[in-house]
Amino acid sequence: MNTVEVCFSTELFKCYDPKGKIVVVVDVLRATSVICTMMHNGVKEIIPVKTIEEAKEYKEKGYMVVAERNGEKLDFADFGNSPFLFTKEVVDGKTIVYSTTNGTNAITVGNEADEVVIGAFLNFTALANYLEKQGKDVLILCSGWKGKFCIEDALLAGAISGNLIGSGFFYTKCDSVNASIDMWAIAKDSMDTYIEKIAQKHRLKKLGLDDVIEYCFTHNLTSIIPMFNGLHITPLV
Numbered sequence: 001m002n003t004v005e006v007c008f009s010t011e012l013f014k015c016y017d018p019k020g021k022i023v024v025v026v027d028v029l030r031a032t033s034v035i036c037t038m039m040h041n042g043v044k045e046i047i048p049v050k051t052i053e054e055a056k057e058y059k060e061k062g063y064m065v066v067a068e069r070n071g072e073k074l075d076f077a078d079f080g081n082s083p084f085l086f087t088k089e090v091v092d093g094k095t096i097v098y099s100t101t102n103g104t105n106a107i108t109v110g111n112e113a114d115e116v117v118i119g120a121f122l123n124f125t126a127l128a129n130y131l132e133k134q135g136k137d138v139l140i141l142c143s144g145w146k147g148k149f150c151i152e153d154a155l156l157a158g159a160i161s162g163n164l165i166g167s168g169f170f171y172t173k174c175d176s177v178n179a180s181i182d183m184w185a186i187a188k189d190s191m192d193t194y195i196e197k198i199a200q201k202h203r204l205k206k207l208g209l210d211d212v213i214e215y216c217f218t219h220n221l222t223s224i225i226p227m228f229n230g231l232h233i234t235p236l237v
């Protein structure tokens with residue numbers, strides 16, 4: 001039997017030991033939903049960078065850059081962070097440099113793990129099936145919001161960890177797992193109303209960017225599992 005844990009924020013990640021584990025990074029609104037969308041539409045690779053300065057350096061070298069802070073596109077970037085921007089025509093075969101408020105920080109923080117994979121509702125079933133088969137402990141890292149807890153990432157963490165425990169191959173001693181499973185049980189059949197509780201939903205609405213909310217909670221757009229190898233994110237083969 002393997003263990004599953006949930007870490008609700010990158011600030012808490014120092015309390016966990018990722019060695020030998022698969023770290024699943026989740027950022028439902030919107031980073032990991034965007035990454036799964038780009039992969040589904042044929043992006044060749046994504047280079048996540050933590051800082052604006054790194055993203056600018058790549059831009060000066062001629063790379064396509066997707067970068068936002070606080071939800072808004074950075075002035076030097078080619079694109080902001082709406083998944084609807086990344087159609088096949090835009091991303092197919094491309095290398096994209098990516099920097100977001102929380103998600104790309106979470107992706108780069110888990111680098112002592114055996115594996116770092118990207119989770120979203122958009123690749124939920126493929127991800128759960130993959131995790132069940134690896135025989136490794138799983139640590140789900142919620143990107144959160146600037147170090148704080150966020151509901152949407154906890155809901156996905158609860159859906160994933162509940163599925164893993166339900167498979168019979170995983171158990172947990174982690175209160176964050178049990179809390180996130182309970183949250184998902186409460187929310188899953190009334191998402192329209194539960195989504196109103198989500199701060200990021202209202203942040204995006206203020207910016208006129210909330211048209212992607214329903215899409216980011218859609219299950220199984222793709223069976224691709226993006227994997228981060230320490231330098232770039234590519235489809236797990």
Ligand code: MLT
Nearest residue numbers: 030031071100101102103
């Ligand atoms: C994040 O990194 O937290 C999100 O991607 C931010 C956003 O897309 O607004």
